[in-house]
Amino acid sequence: MADVAREAGVSVMTVSNVVNERLPVNEPTRARVMAAVEALGYEVNLTARHLRAGRTDTVAFIVPSFHDYFGEVSDKIAPLIEAEGRHLVLERTSGSPEHEMAALSVARLQLYDGVLLSVVGLDRDQLDRVRTAKPIVLLGERDVPDRFNHVRLANEEGARLATAHMIEHGSRRIVGLGCTFDTAHMMTSDRRIGWERAHRDAGLDVDARYVVPISTFTSAAGRDALLDVIASGLPFDGVFAVTDVVALGAVAALAESGLRVPTDVQLAGFDNLDMSSFIPPGLTSVDANHEGVAETAVGLLHRQMAGWTGPAEHVVAPVRLVVRGSTRGGA
Amino acid sequence: MADVAREAGVSVMTVSNVVNERLPVNEPTRARVMAAVEALGYEVNLTARHLRAGRTDTVAFIVPSFHDYFGEVSDKIAPLIEAEGRHLVLERTSGSPEHEMAALSVARLQLYDGVLLSVVGLDRDQLDRVRTAKPIVLLGERDVPDRFNHVRLANEEGARLATAHMIEHGSRRIVGLGCTFDTAHMMTSDRRIGWERAHRDAGLDVDARYVVPISTFTSAAGRDALLDVIASGLPFDGVFAVTDVVALGAVAALAESGLRVPTDVQLAGFDNLDMSSFIPPGLTSVDANHEGVAETAVGLLHRQMAGWTGPAEHVVAPVRLVVRGSTRGGA
DNA sequence: CTGTTAGCGCCTTCAG
């Protein structure tokens, strides 16, 4: 900018005023400055501006991975952030507590005006150690301290809906694929509770053998786990998969084993990903309402960035069951 | 940092030296500084450091959307960047030329030590207007100026492989779903050429009616377009879909219409997404080798960031056909 | 080993 000022024979402040159209500048001066800007290919240094301003006009969405669910949610969040004139950037934690903690360090938070964090690895105690006034909204199914804004899904209710729907349509032995009880993953625990409650509500026994653990939340792990169940001879006539990605693995396992969906086995998932309506015969799934979650979370973040200092909110986003051909109530 | 210095009764330089473990500091002094750091909860201001250092230790991967293909590639790129001690952030352009151009502005580039950009909207002339010494690697199927490092896929060859494979196994009328000839999307044009070449190589006519346009590269658009073909009565016994996401739409359309895969219609896609192996009966797909593309692109970027000034490279990443149950050569 | 000086590039404030 100093170079431009010299080239145009004015002070840096005049250059700044021209470039940012802040204060009015005489036309001839303005023209000289613009000419110098063009000649030198000058553009503002954002790092310097950020330092000076104490703001970056940037919001970070910090996710475990860029895949599937988070990719879909990110695409909903981006326009909402941009509508307020800020940029959105994504960062990745691999779901590890260390990475998540690092992302919440004072140092990293300073790079952003606000942060949306999908918590997967951190527990309540670790989160309680985070001290910062930076606007933050936590997403995800972990338990979090009261002072953080938090948006989560109605996991238990969703799992209950899906399971009850299959029971209603005749299933009596429903595998809870990946619905393990696990303090590290409240998501699976909550969904398991919903699976259980649907059984109890219907007066059915809860048989722990039908809760099948999976090694990771991938289609491959879902497929392998269900193939093991089939090989074991445990009879079943329904599968509630903890996510749609896992359900896709179940689809593969059932097809390979010659089991028909929904005739022999009903199947339901959770997340209602874009792909789920296209997988024949259409995957019945709990809709996590990405759009609504994105709006709620961004709304809370904007409120904080605008200076709101009231108590944090803890929103449980409602879910609904989308019935498709993989269950017998479907089309 | 000044606060810490005052609290500890030392100069800011000493604080800096302690915090960054740069120069050795006497143990008692060090302890006093650390105590002050803890007491005040001090952490370095990265924006200031970046300004001072002229580096940000951050690389941006700028993508059209966070979905599907780009999400999968991003997850491959992240560890490679982190292995060199830098952070990766993702930004989104929606595929619009304006956003892509803005991302390449001098101002935005200054925020990063290097940039990987998936070009979708910009043409060669627009890219030629970008003047910067910042390390950049372009990804994607557009034509780009020679001076940029560029990694693209062997689109034509991949499409040819997939189409030839279906011809070899008996298909004679293969729909090129989304393989329109379109200057705005070199990807589809190149894949169409491959589709054509497979026909010619086999001595078959190229019938333009079998090139079916789609409105967007989504499953919904793929499904709708193929349903229209079916409704039109145009006979076909194979589908080459321009991407796996589109192929998934074709899967749905075929299933709804009672057409069996691969008995009545063979089907192949492009990208070999994670989901593709799980969609019954397994989607035959051209493997875009995400991992290899990620390694190549990041390798070129690292070379530039390390100061290499030799001529830019234009890499065409090889592809291979992964045969699964949706074609008759499959398992 | 520790402190002082200076400047990265910008913009708010105040003076002319």
Add this chain to the structure above:
DNA sequence: CTGAAGGCGCTAACAG
């Protein structure tokens, strides 16, 4: 309308 001064927070270079 234009310019000069000062500081955002940090660290390289040099001095003590």
